[in-house]
Amino acid sequence: MSKENIDFVMIWVDGNDEEWKKEKRKYTPSANSDDEDNRYREWDNLKYWFRGVEKFTPWVHKIHFVTCGHLPAWLNVNHPKLNLVSHKEYMKEEYLPTFSSHPIELNLHRIQGLSEKFVYFNDDTFITKPMTETDFFRNGLPCSACGFEVINIKYEPVYYDVMINNMRMINKEFDSAVFIRKNFFKIFNLHYDAKHIKSLLLLPWSMGFIPGFINPHLPNAYLKSTFEEVWEKEYELLDETSKHKFRCGQDVNQYIFRYWQFMTGKFSPINMKKQGAFYYIGKQFEECCSAIKEQKHKMICVNDDLPQISLKEFERHRDNLNLAFDTILPQKSQFERR
Numbered sequence: 392m393s394k395e396n397i398d399f400v401m402i403w404v405d406g407n408d409e410e411w412k413k414e415k416r417k418y419t420p421s422a423n424s425d426d427e428d429n430r431y432r433e434w435d436n437l438k439y440w441f442r443g444v445e446k447f448t449p450w451v452h453k454i455h456f457v458t459c460g461h462l463p464a465w466l467n468v469n470h471p472k473l474n475l476v477s478h479k480e481y482m483k484e485e486y487l488p489t490f491s492s493h494p495i496e497l498n499l500h501r502i503q504g505l506s507e508k509f510v511y512f513n514d515d516t517f518i519t520k521p522m523t524e525t526d527f528f529r530n531g532l533p534c535s536a537c538g539f540e541v542i543n544i545k546y547e548p549v550y551y552d553v554m555i556n557n558m559r560m561i562n563k564e565f566d567s568a569v570f571i572r573k574n575f576f577k578i579f580n581l582h583y584d585a586k587h588i589k590s591l592l593l594l595p596w597s598m599g600f601i602p603g604f605i606n607p608h609l610p611n612a613y614l615k616s617t618f619e620e621v622w623e624k625e626y627e628l629l630d631e632t633s634k635h636k637f638r639c640g641q642d643v644n645q646y647i648f649r650y651w652q653f654m655t656g657k658f659s660p661i662n663m664k665k666q667g668a669f670y671y672i673g674k675q676f677e678e679c680c681s682a683i684k685e686q687k688h689k690m691i692c693v694n695d696d697l698p699q700i701s702l703k704e705f706e707r708h709r710d711n712l713n714l715a716f717d718t719i720l721p722q723k724s725q726f727e728r729r
Contacts, residue, residue, distance in 0.1 A: 396452035397524055398509040399444065400502070402495050405461050406433045415490050420637040432695055434709050436517075437463055439716040441726035443518035447689075450524060455502050455509075457495060459488065467728050476502055486633045493553075494633040496645035500618035508533075511645065512610045513692075516667075519719060520689045526666060529659040533612035536663040537578050537653045538587040538605035539597050552640030554603060557647045560625060562600045565654045571598060573656060580660040604650055607663040608692050614657060617648050665689075671696040672708060680715040 405411060444451060453474055460477045462468065468475060478487055481501040486494050492513070499511065510527050527534055542558065544551045571578060571594075578590060586605065596602060622629055625647075632642045652658045667690030670679035679693055693712065697705070723729070 396506040396508065397450075397527060398453045398455060398506040399448075399451050399512060400455045400457065400499055400505070400509055401440065401512045401514065402457040402492060403437060403514045404459065405463070408461050411459060411461060414488055418488075418490070418636045421639055432705075434693075434695070434712065436709075436713050436716055437514065438465060438724070438727055439713070439720050440512070440514070440517050442720040442722070442724040445724040445726065446720065447518045447521045452506060453504070455505060457499075457502070465727050467726050470726050473726065474502075474504060483633070488636070489633075490636055491638045491642070493638060493642045493644045494635065497618075497629050497633055497643075499613075499645075500615045500622070505615055507615050508612070509615065510610050510612050515694055516610050516690060516692045517683075517716070518689065519683060519691055520686050522689050526661075526689065527610075527612040529661075532657055532659040533614060533652055534661040534666075535612065535649060535652070535658045536580075536583055536587070536605065536607065536661060537574070537658065538583065539578075539590040539593040539601065540603040540605045541593070542603040549638055549640050553638075553642045553644050554606075554646070556641070556643050557650060558601060558603055560628060560643060560647060561650050561654060564624065564651075565601075567601045568598045570601075570654050574653070577656065577658065577660050582660045582662045584662055584664040586664070604646070604653065606646060607667070608669045608694070609663060609667045609690050611645065611649055613648055614652065617652050617655075617657065621648055621651050667691055669694060672712065673697045676708060676711075680711060683712075683715040684718045686719055 441454075444454065451472065454472055455474045455476050456466075457476045457478070460479070462475065467473070478489065478495065481503065482489075482494065482498050486498070489495060496511070499505070499509075508528050525534075542551055542554045544555075579587075589605075590597075593602060628643060632644075635642060666688075668682065668688045669692040670682065671694050672679060673696040679691070682688060682691060697708065
């Protein structure tokens, strides 16, 4: 397979699937796990992801659609660009079943037929404007923005525990001073937005260890060979996370591959603010819907931060959000059954 091909990988779970919920109830999350309902809540907007891909990135080579085995009823499973992947087809039996995205992400390189270059999407990220291959890869390297950040442990304790674990591994494997010297103009790059001024402020500390990296929570471009290299170097760490049924504070996640690409210089600097934006559905709902309708961004993340709310209130948010998507993507794609 040509290494010039760029694949997309999308992972999805149907939180309304009764069989899946029955299987999930067989396992008890540990005290340090994240098993909030909004992790699995179904917004019924997956079809807009496929419509966006078809309309705005028609050049994509293959879409690897990863699930535990269930599929949306409307999906055209015979689309030539679609590769249906169940967890059991690429993950070790000892890792299954899993109700955490971390094991699913860490093992993506095992998907049969996956291109060397691929873009990983969470199911809350969407393409809303035309994009080219160079938005994701330039000169054979994944596009990203490398900026230093201090990990804030005040909110979402499990998430930030995972970030700390990621950085502990990175600082163990790499000399930060050498990394900065070799990649100075990739770290302090004119392509970046003002947010990256923080990297300069953190430079004195970063020469001793990297405190953290900015995470834009948008689709990430990866080299499959990076996954293979990290697994070779850190098998025990990744293997342990892959055995966890639920997200927990002992995990690492997909960002370790992004960070590894930074530390090895295998990335092309890009302004991520021009690539897309992140919105909380609860705190920024109207702003989010307007951004979709007006196509303010190439990509958008619609993060479910809604607390426990009534079914009526959830349906109101869901229907209005999907109405916004339907404004720019009203036509069925070839990925939908006719």
